[in-house]
Amino acid sequence: MVQKRTTRATSSVAGDRLSAERQAESQKRLKSQSGTLSGSKGQDQDESDQNEEDVVDVNRSRRQRESREQSALQRDRVGPDEPEHPLVSQVLAEARAWLQQQQEVQELARIQEIRRRFEAGDPTALHEPHTEATQPTVPKVAPDRANLPRPEPPHKYEKKNRADYNQWCRDNEDYHIKSPTYFAEEGQKVSFGLQYVTETLRSLWETHCVHMRLVDPLWAPTWQELKDKMLGALGTPAERKRAAYEAIKSCKQRSNQSPTELLGYLRPLWAEIQETSLERMTADFTSALSDAIKRDLTYLPQRERETLVQMEEQSNIAYRRLVKEGAAKARSKTTNKRSTPPATTTEGADKAAKKPKTDREGKKTTSKPRNGRFNPKQDIADITCFNCNKKGHYASNCLKPDRRLEKEDTKDKKGKDKGQKD
Numbered sequence: 001m002v003q004k005r006t007t008r009a010t011s012s013v014a015g016d017r018l019s020a021e022r023q024a025e026s027q028k029r030l031k032s033q034s035g036t037l038s039g040s041k042g043q044d045q046d047e048s049d050q051n052e053e054d055v056v057d058v059n060r061s062r063r064q065r066e067s068r069e070q071s072a073l074q075r076d077r078v079g080p081d082e083p084e085h086p087l088v089s090q091v092l093a094e095a096r097a098w099l100q101q102q103q104e105v106q107e108l109a110r111i112q113e114i115r116r117r118f119e120a121g122d123p124t125a126l127h128e129p130h131t132e133a134t135q136p137t138v139p140k141v142a143p144d145r146a147n148l149p150r151p152e153p154p155h156k157y158e159k160k161n162r163a164d165y166n167q168w169c170r171d172n173e174d175y176h177i178k179s180p181t182y183f184a185e186e187g188q189k190v191s192f193g194l195q196y197v198t199e200t201l202r203s204l205w206e207t208h209c210v211h212m213r214l215v216d217p218l219w220a221p222t223w224q225e226l227k228d229k230m231l232g233a234l235g236t237p238a239e240r241k242r243a244a245y246e247a248i249k250s251c252k253q254r255s256n257q258s259p260t261e262l263l264g265y266l267r268p269l270w271a272e273i274q275e276t277s278l279e280r281m282t283a284d285f286t287s288a289l290s291d292a293i294k295r296d297l298t299y300l301p302q303r304e305r306e307t308l309v310q311m312e313e314q315s316n317i318a319y320r321r322l323v324k325e326g327a328a329k330a331r332s333k334t335t336n337k338r339s340t341p342p343a344t345t346t347e348g349a350d351k352a353a354k355k356p357k358t359d360r361e362g363k364k365t366t367s368k369p370r371n372g373r374f375n376p377k378q379d380i381a382d383i384t385c386f387n388c389n390k391k392g393h394y395a396s397n398c399l400k401p402d403r404r405l406e407k408e409d410t411k412d413k414k415g416k417d418k419g420q421k422d
Contacts, residue, residue, distance in 0.1 A: 022057060022061060113125075114126065151174075151175070151178065153171075153196065154168060154171030154172050154174075154175065154193075154196045155167040155168050155170075155171045155196065156168070156196045156197065156198070157196060157197045157198070157201065157230060158197075158198050159198065159200075159201060159230075159233050159234060161234070161243070161247065161268075162234065162240065162244065162268040162269065162271075162272050163265055163268050163269075165230060165231055165234065166268050168193075168196060168197070168230070169227055171196075172189070172192065172193045172196070175192065176189060176223075186220065186221065186222045186223055187220065187221060189223040189226075190221045190222070190223055190226050193223065193226055194226070197230065201230060201233055204229070204233060205226065205229055205230075208229055209221060240272055241272060241273050244269040244270075244272035244273045245273060247269050248266065248269050248270075248273075248284050248288075251265070251266065251269075251284075251288040252288055252290075253288055253289050253290045253293070255290075258316065258319055259285075259289065259293070259312055259315035259316050259319055260312060260316060262285070262288055262289070263285060263308075263312055266281075266284060266285060266288065270284075278307065278308055281308055282307065282308045282311055285308060285311055285312070286311060289315055292318075292322055293315050293318045293319060293322070296318040296321075297311070297314055297315065297318065300314060380392060380393070385397075385398050387400060387402060387403055388400050388403075
């Protein structure tokens with residue numbers, strides 16, 4: 001349809017140009033003839049006839065143009081194809097030739113690849129299905145870690161020390177390696193890493209981004225820049241070095257920490273202070289070991305504990321031996337507890353009989369029945385009244401006045417006597 005409209009527009013423009021040229025020539029001819037003076041009447045008649053012929057030609061060309069336009073409109077309504085313009089057909093032919101050439105080039109490359117594989121010893125190359133050259137196949141990328149358990153989330157960085165920072169970097173970069181399709185761009189790495197930092201560190205990074213965009217509107221964050229900023233949160237290089245020295249000095253092996261784990265804790269600190277002396281690192285590692293392991297290492301010859309690798313190996317041997325000994329002692333204690341028989345009822349009664357209850361004065365007492373009820377198994381003759389200190393009854397059944405009330409009356413009388421004397 002576009003080609004049809006282009007052809008009609010080209011034909012109508014050509015007709016307009018032809019009619020305009022003819023009108024211009026006729027006007028020039030009329031001006032030239034009107035400007036010249038003719039002496040004879042026959043010449044004037046010829047000129048008028050010529051002008052009339054020119055006007056007739058102009059009107060004829062106009063009518064032809066209008067008829068062509070009407071026929072073009074009618075063809076558009078009916079729908080038959082009209083002949084293509086020679087220029088458009090030529091361009092279309094050249095485009096088709098170019099497309100055919102490109103298809104042949106791709107087909108040639110495919111055949112050459114099959115031939116190369118066949119000559120290299122792969123006979124299955126001849127039986128592969130043929131694919132169209134115009135629709136190149138895109139290799140399907142299998143999802144990362146397909147049918148495998150999902151890894152644990154990275155360590156959360158809380159700005160504790162250099163080991164905390166190193167663990168966060170290591171876990172994030174492990175994700176980058178295992179899932180390259182999900183971390184193809186630096187912005188994706190930065191967004192993923194920011195999910196595993198504290199809110200304070202996230203605010204620090206956002207402030208840094210705002211500042212960088214003010215300086216350079218085209219700035220884009222990178223993973224390396226995020227790592228540098230998170231490391232800078234631990235302090236300046238001088239502050240980090242001082243903190244590393246203090247951590248090495250106060251480092252001590254825990255009871256559930258192996259020598260290898262202790263060495264893994266010390267290595268980032270040595271990297272922070274840029275320690276390169278193996279003797280110094282060996283001395284730091286030895287001083288951080290527990291006293292039991294150091295005592296075992298002193299019995300070894302000097303040649304077996306000279307280097308850091310030897311110290312790590314020998315300390316691990318001593319650590320495993322101590323762990324086994326501790327487990328054996330724990331098992332022996334549990335066995336002894338299980339082998340001890342529980343106390344019988346008679347034994348418990350004997351112990352209770354050996355330690356009778358006594359009052360403040362050292363006298364033996366018996367428990368009083370609850371709610372004034374007597375125990376029929378207990379002899380009333382052995383009961384001592386704490387009011388009159390006589391046997392045979394309880395204080396609640398004593399006939400004598402309560403001596404506690406007598407003491408209070410005596411105190412009141414003494415107080416009144418003193419007041420009257422004053």
